[in-house]
Every structure is written in C-alpha cells, then in structure tokens.
Amino acid sequence: xxxxxxxxxxxxxxxxxxxxxxxxxxxxxxxxxxxxxxxxxxxxxxxxxxxxxxxxxxxxxxxxxxxxxxxxxxxxxxxxxxxxxxxxxxxxxxxxxxxxxxxxxxxxxxxxxxxxxxxxxxxxxxxxxxxxxxxxxxxxxxxxxxxxxxxxxxxxxxxxxxxxxxxxxxxxxxxxxxxxxxxxxxxxxxxxxxxxxxxxxxxxxxxxxxxxxxxxxxxxxxxxxxxxxxxxxxxxxxxxxxxxxxxxxxxxxxxxxxxxxxxxxxxxxxxxxxxxxxxxxxxxxxxxxxxxxxxxxx
Amino acid sequence: xxxxxxxxxxxxxxxxxxxxxxxxxxxxxxxxxxxxxxxxxxxxxxxxxxxxxxxxxxxxxxxxxxxxxxxxxxxxxxxxxxxxxxxxxxxxxxxxxxxxxxxxxxxxxxxxxxxxxxxxxxxxxxxxxxxxxxxxxxxxxxxxxxxxxxxxxxxxxxxxxxxxxxxxxxxxxxxxxxxxxxxxxxxxxxxxxxxxxxxxxxxxxxxxxxxxxxxxxxxxxxxxxxxxxxxxxxxxxxxxxxxxxxxxxxxxxxxxxxxxxxxxxxxxxxxxxxxxxxxxxxxxxxxxxxxxxxxxxx
Numbered sequence: 312x313x314x315x316x317x318x319x320x321x322x323x324x325x326x327x328x329x330x331x332x333x334x335x336x337x338x339x340x341x342x343x344x345x346x347x348x349x350x351x352x353x354x355x356x357x358x359x360x361x362x363x364x365x366x367x368x369x370x371x372x373x374x375x376x377x378x379x380x381x382x383x384x385x386x387x388x389x390x391x392x393x394x395x396x397x398x399x400x401x402x403x404x405x406x407x408x409x410x411x412x413x414x415x416x417x418x419x420x421x422x423x424x425x426x427x428x429x430x431x432x433x434x435x436x437x438x439x440x441x442x443x444x445x446x447x448x449x450x451x452x453x454x455x456x457x458x459x460x461x462x463x464x465x466x467x468x469x470x471x472x473x474x475x476x477x478x479x480x481x482x483x484x485x486x487x488x489x490x491x492x493x494x495x496x497x498x499x500x501x502x503x504x505x506x507x508x509x510x511x512x513x514x515x516x517x518x519x520x521x522x523x524x525x526x527x528x529x530x531x532x533x534x535x536x537x538x539x540x541x542x543x544x545x546x547x548x549x550x551x552x553x554x555x556x557x558x559x560x561x562x563x564x565x566x567x568x569x570x571x572x573x574x575x576x577x578x579x580x581x582x583x584x585x586x587x588x589x590x591x592x593x594x595x596x597x598x599x600x601x602x603x604x605x606x607x608x609x
Numbered sequence: 610x611x612x613x614x615x616x617x618x619x620x621x622x623x624x625x626x627x628x629x630x631x632x633x634x635x636x637x638x639x640x641x642x643x644x645x646x647x648x649x650x651x652x653x654x655x656x657x658x659x660x661x662x663x664x665x666x667x668x669x670x671x672x673x674x675x676x677x678x679x680x681x682x683x684x685x686x687x688x689x690x691x692x693x694x695x696x697x698x699x700x701x702x703x704x705x706x707x708x709x710x711x712x713x714x715x716x717x718x719x720x721x722x723x724x725x726x727x728x729x730x731x732x733x734x735x736x737x738x739x740x741x742x743x744x745x746x747x748x749x750x751x752x753x754x755x756x757x758x759x760x761x762x763x764x765x766x767x768x769x770x771x772x773x774x775x776x777x778x779x780x781x782x783x784x785x786x787x788x789x790x791x792x793x794x795x796x797x798x799x800x801x802x803x804x805x806x807x808x809x810x811x812x813x814x815x816x817x818x819x820x821x822x823x824x825x826x827x828x829x830x831x832x833x834x835x836x837x838x839x840x841x842x843x844x845x846x847x848x849x850x851x852x853x854x855x856x857x858x859x860x861x862x863x864x865x866x867x868x869x870x871x872x873x874x875x876x877x878x879x880x881x882x883x884x885x886x887x888x889x890x891x892x893x894x895x896x897x898x899x900x901x902x903x904x905x906x907x
Binding site for chain 2: 501514
C-alpha cells in the first residue's frame with residue numbers, strides 16, 4: 312500500500328508540541344523504521360525533556376526557527392490557540408518544498424489560518440487523526456496509537472494533490488487508514504459524531520448533580536458520560552472553533568428530542584419502538600462493520 | 610450484615626420470568642447457599658426449559674396459580690406489560706404472608722398497579738436492581754450479576770417496614786447493596802441518570818445516519834451510544850411508564866443546551882471552560898467514589 316512512499320525519503324521531521332499525540336507520532340515513526348531526525352519543538356523545557364527521556368524525539372528546541380530549519384515535514388500538534396503565534400514565528404524559516412500538516416480536531420478555522428499564514432513555497436494540508444485518550448502528556452504516548460485509527464485529511468481547492476498523497480502515506484505508515492473530506496464537511500459531520508456527544512456528556516453530568524441523582528448512576532451512565540472526563544482546555548478550543556457545526560447539531564438534536572416528546576405525549580408505543588429499534592439496528596451494524604474495517608483496512 | 614436474615618428461612622421462591630435477570634436471581638440464590646426450591650414461572654415452555662437446563666431454577670410451570678402456591682417469596686421479572694395479567698392470574702393463589710417484589714426499571718406505575726392488584730394478605734415492596742446487560746435471555750444469566758450492584762427498594766406509605774427489611778436483606782444476600790427511595794423520587798432521578806441517557810444515545814445514532822456521519826465515528830461515539838443497543842421492547846416500556854420523568858428530564862436538558870448555545874454565541878471561553886471543568890471534576894469524583902464504594906459496600 313505504501314510502495315510509492317518511503318518514510319526515509321524524509322530526513323528531518325519537526326513535531327511541534329510533544330504531548331500525547333506528538334510523542335506518539337515520534338514513537339510510531341521510529342517503530343515504522345524512520346531513521347532520520349525527529350525534532351521536538353515546544354514551549355516548555357520540562358515537556359521537551361520528558362519527550363527526550365521517552366525517546367519520542369531525538370532533538371529538542373524551544374526556538375521555532377531552529378525547529379523547522381531543514382525539516383521536510385512539520386506536524387503541528389499544539390493546542391489550536393497556539394497556532395497563530397507559531398505560524399508567525401516559523402513561516403520565514405520553513406524550507407521551500409516542506410510539507411506541513413496538523414492534527415487539530417476542527418478544520419475550517421485551522422486550515423484557513425494555516426493557508427493564510429504559510430508561504431506559498433511550502434505545501435500544507437490539514438489532518439485529523441482520530442486517536443487519543445483522556446490522558447494528556449508525552450508519558451502516555453504510544454507507538455501504536457494510530458494503529459487502525461481513521462485519519463481524515465482535509466484538502467481545499469488550494470491544496471496540491473501531491474501534498475494530499477504524501478500526507479496520507481505518512482499517516483498510513485504510522486498505521487492509520489485515511490480518507491479525505493473538505494474542511495467544511497469534516498466539521499459538520501464531526502459536530503454530530505464527536506463534538507455534540509462531548510457536550511451532551513457534559514450536560515448529563517451537570518444535570519445529574521442536583522438532588523445527588525449521580526449517586527444512583529450505574530455503568531450505563533459511566534459509558535455515556537466518559538467523554539466528559541476529557542481535557543476542558545482542549546474542548547473549549549474545539550467547541551469555539553466549530554461553533555457553527557455545534558450550533559447546528561444542537562438544533563438537530565433539539566428537533567429529535569421534540570419528536571420524542573410528541574411520541575411520549577401521544578403514548579405512541581409503535582413510534583417509540585420503531586425509533587429505538589431503528590437506532591439499535593444502525594448501531595449494531597456500525598459496530599460490526601467498524602470491526603470488519605479494522606481487520607481489513609481499505 | 611445479614612445476620613438477622615437467613616435466606617433459608619424461605620422454602621420456596623417463585624421467579625416469574627426466566628430471562629437474564631430472573632435466571633441470574635436463580636443462580637445467585639444457589640450460590641448464596643439457598644437450599645429451598647426455585648420455581649420458574651413463565652409464558653413459553655422453551656424459555657423455561659432453557660432455565661432448567663442452565664440450572665437457574667429447580668421446577669418450572671406455565672400456570673401462575675401453580676407457580677405461586679406455597680411460595681414465601683415471589684419476584685416479578687417479566688416485562689412491565691405482562692404485570693397486570695399476571696397479577697390477576699396469581700392474586701387468589703398467593704400464600705398469606707408471602708412477600709412479593711419486582712425488578713422493573715420504573716416504579717411509580719408499577720408499584721401503584723401491584724398495590725392495587727395484590728391482596729392485603731401479602732406484603733409487597735418494589736425493587737429495582739441496577740444490573741443487567743444488553744444481552745437478553747437466561748443463557749446469559751450469571752450468579753454474580755448482582756454482586757456490588759445497587760438495588761433501590763421503593764416503599765410507599767402502605768408498605769410494612771418488615772417487608773422493606775426482608776426485601777433489602779434478600780438483595781444483599783445476592784451481593785447487592787441497597788437503599789430506599791419513594792417511587793416518585795426513584796423515577797424522577799432515574800429519568801436523569803438512565804432513561805434520558807438512553808434516549809440520547811438513540812437520538813445521537815439517529816442523527817448520525819444522515820450523510821453517513823456515523824462512518825466517521827470513533828470509540829468515543831461507541832461509548833456514548835452503547836445504551837442504544839439495548840432491547841427496544843424493554844425501553845418502550847420504560848419510557849412509557851416514566852413518561853413524566855422523561856419529559857421533565859428532556860426539558861432540563863433542553864435548557865442546559867440553550868445555555869451552551871448562548872455561551873457559544875457569545876464566544877464565552879471562560880464560561881465554556883467552567884462548565885466543562887465542573888462536569889469533569891464531578892464525573893472524576895463520582896468514578897472514584899463509585900469504586901471506593903464498591904470495594905467497601907456500606
């Protein structure tokens with residue numbers, strides 16, 4: 312599958328932000344046979360020292376100019392809020408022809424910012440590897456974090472086709488399978504399957520606190536609210552940068568709940584059964600196709 | 610903890626409905642040292658034969674009169690929709706002084722029905738053991754299903770205190786820990802931590818089907834929607850018999866989502882952070898206290 316791309320055609324890869332994801336990219340690169348240099352660029356010496364100690368990177372620097380100099384590939388793994396400052400600091404020092412990508416969970420605003428800030432001499436395409444954990448920090452990084460994960464690559468009309476191909480091959484080398492979507496479609500669909508579910512998990516926990524209802528909660532509640540234990544700062548960024556998608560998903564959900572309300576008010580047993588059975592069938596089919604896909608990634 | 614109650618003070622226990630829960634009660638009784646007779650009362654010979662084959666019961670019958678005759682304890686484990694017919698069929702045959710309980714997931718309507726239908730010569734108190742699985746059928750029954758599960762017992766002003774004590778001890782003998790709540794409070798709080806979460810899981814799956822958004826869903830979506838794979842017929846009963854609680858929980862959630870909408874529209878980063886961080890702290894505290902409680906049940 313990767314025969315047209317050799318990870319060792321790259322000599323120097325700059326990982327910006329050495330946390331769980333950035334560190335896992337470093338470890339996965341080494342596991343995939345990358346023999347070049349993995350440079351960790353960060354804002355805090357202590358995190359960079361930890362990344363070195365974990366062998367997630369080979370060199371570290373606090374200087375954006377130094378980090379990107381000579382790099383064939385730059386992967387932005389920092390919180391979205393740091394992107395603008397970083398892009399300003401690194402843009403003049405990027406190698407002509409360098410490939411730049413990111414791992415942010417929302418794409419419209421991030422891709423627009425990167426396209427505006429990066430020089431035309433480099434190739435940029437956004438990525439969203441759907442892998443992670445509630446845990447944060449390079450100490451939880453894993454070489455197999457991207458194994459069979461889906462990575463969505465989000466080209467725009469400005470993106471060079473060769474950048475799309477190379478970035479997809481990069482993620483596939485780390486074990487992911489990839490697909491492309493426009494940034495707009497990415498954000499609209501992810502609002503429904505990721506961002507709204509996160510907000511709902513938070514809303515359910517908040518609602519359960521009055522009258523100590525949470526004391527009656529069982530394992531079902533633990534599952535349905537697991538996302539609410541995610542990193543608040545990261546989720547503030549996600550909700551703010553996909554505000555349109557999340558607002559539209561809230562409206563869809565509100566309409567869905569109003570339909571449920573009417574079925575309950577009419578005591579419509581057949582309608583309730585059809586709704587519950589339809590969702591069960593769809594979810595059961597998704598779960599089994601998901602595992603099939605993971606056994607035989609396309 | 611159970612020194613004032615010996616499960617073998619009961620000679621004959623009638624389990625009505627030999628599915629996952631009824632069968633698990635039978636297996637747990639044997640594991641707890643019950644030496645009397647476990648009678649399985651059901652509507653389909655095939656299910657009863659399976660219950661016998663699993664050794665979940667000692668005797669089976671399709672006749673309500675025969676099932677409850679001589680029983681010190683009757684546990685109703687059938688779908689809520691069968692309660693009325695069963696109560697009519699068994700009421701004239703219950704032993705004076707017999708204890709009757711049930712395992713239904715909603716309590717106001719069920720307890721009202723049982724109190725209306727059962728003769729004053731028997732003692733009734735409702736129960737809701739919070740244990741189960743997406744799986745149904747006696748073949749999935751387990752002797753340890755109630756181990757460290759919470760069982761809520763729901764007395765009313767009509768309930769004899771001795772019935773509450775005996776039913777609590779019964780569930781504690783099977784490994785559960787117990788608490789009491791009025792049927793009304795039970796239904797109001799369970800709507801928030803169980804019935805609405807189930808409806809939301811269903812709504813999220815339904816919403817994810819347009820534009821094949823579900824194809825982008827990951828492990829977070831699998832968790833948040835796990836409840837949607839539950840048995841539709843059981844959930845129709847739960848939603849219909851706790852209509853008031855569920856409608857009020859929908860209204861609370863809608864208000865919570867409107868607050869989120871306003872925070873997003875104002876781009877209120879501090880408000881979003883406070884909301885997300887508050888829910889994370891509450892959930893993390895709940896998860897750890899839950900496990901503490903389970904290690905040292907009260």
